[in-house]
Amino acid sequence: MTLCLLLLSVVALTAAVPVPRALTRSAWPEREPVVGLWVWQCLVATVLLCCLTALVLGAAAVFHTVRARVFAPAPPSVTEAYDLSAAPLWSAVLTLLLACGAAWTTAMLGRELFEARRRRSRARALLRERAPDLPAGLPSARGPLLVLEDEYPDAWWMPGSPAQLIVTTGALHRLTSHQLDAVLTHERGHARAHHDWLLHLSTALATGFPRVPLFAHFCDQTHRLVELAADDTASRRCGHLTTALALIELNQHRGVLSCASSRRLLGERVDRLLQPPPRLLRRQRALTTTVAALVPLLPLLPLLITFVPGLAALS
Numbered sequence: 001m002t003l004c005l006l007l008l009s010v011v012a013l014t015a016a017v018p019v020p021r022a023l024t025r026s027a028w029p030e031r032e033p034v035v036g037l038w039v040w041q042c043l044v045a046t047v048l049l050c051c052l053t054a055l056v057l058g059a060a061a062v063f064h065t066v067r068a069r070v071f072a073p074a075p076p077s078v079t080e081a082y083d084l085s086a087a088p089l090w091s092a093v094l095t096l097l098l099a100c101g102a103a104w105t106t107a108m109l110g111r112e113l114f115e116a117r118r119r120r121s122r123a124r125a126l127l128r129e130r131a132p133d134l135p136a137g138l139p140s141a142r143g144p145l146l147v148l149e150d151e152y153p154d155a156w157w158m159p160g161s162p163a164q165l166i167v168t169t170g171a172l173h174r175l176t177s178h179q180l181d182a183v184l185t186h187e188r189g190h191a192r193a194h195h196d197w198l199l200h201l202s203t204a205l206a207t208g209f210p211r212v213p214l215f216a217h218f219c220d221q222t223h224r225l226v227e228l229a230a231d232d233t234a235s236r237r238c239g240h241l242t243t244a245l246a247l248i249e250l251n252q253h254r255g256v257l258s259c260a261s262s263r264r265l266l267g268e269r270v271d272r273l274l275q276p277p278p279r280l281l282r283r284q285r286a287l288t289t290t291v292a293a294l295v296p297l298l299p300l301l302p303l304l305i306t307f308v309p310g311l312a313a314l315s
Contacts, residue, residue: 002086009050021217034232038292046301055099062092107208109204147169154166179246183250202219
């Protein structure tokens with residue numbers, strides 16, 4: 001078991017510190033933001049699984065009740081293969097730290113979901129004031145698209161049940177039909193990819209563990225890459241120039257597209273649309289495809305480390 005805990009610690013530290021720093025310095029996620037998001041999610045899943053499996057092994061070594069439940073269906077040879085009775089003292093300390101970390105992570109996730117639901121309820125209450133239901137007998141105006149009377153140009157997607165795409169009359173007046181289509185396609189891209197859940201997860205982890213490089217970079221890069229991915233969705237349908245002009249027209253008075261963006265990010269997005277990065281060479285595309293295919297195997301590494309002693313005992 002000691003060797004398993006050491007290997008899990010090495011994998012977790014490697015995925016949490018040097019790999020995120022190297023990934024933030026890479027240029028390819030800007031070209032392939034969807035693949036970049038997938039890589040970040042796999043890194044986070046790898047670290048969380050390392051912590052979870054180490055917590056289970058440590059708890060099984062420290063507490064006989066946990067050991068009896070975890071290894072209840074296993075034959076005695078499997079339990080002996082982990083040598084739980086010879087666990088060092090530092091494993092108990094590590095188990096305590098991991099248990100506290102798991103409780104804190106759960107609390108941060110619950111807090112983020114509670115705050116998101118409260119903000120969403122407040123926004124829906126404001127929408128009901130600005131766009132009240134029609135009197136009885138008249139057809140309902142509710143639907144996936146809601147137009148608000150407001151001279152301020154804006155458009156956003158509100159997740160929930162029911163989800164709604166909201167556009168102001170200011171945006172309808174300012175944007176051409178093609179530019180409006182680009183903005184709506186951008187917001188639908190967020191909705192189809194469920195970017196709101198990814199943003200909640202990254203925010204909760206970064207808030208709970210601000211000094212962990214992986215979670216801090218995961219939050220920053222997620223907020224950036226989801227916008228780039230939605231821009232790509234819009235540009236594929238409406239064109240790069242139309243999408244860039246739509247961003248400029250919609251944000252020239254405030255400098256941001258949404259509350260999750262920044263002025264610097266808006267400039268990067270417009271430059272990226274006006275000067276799209278060149279396509280990868282054949283060798284680079286093959287390397288990127290290979291990496292994308294191998295990345296989902298990363299979260300399996302902690303499980304492999306954990307189950308190898310038991311599988312070896314069975315064989």
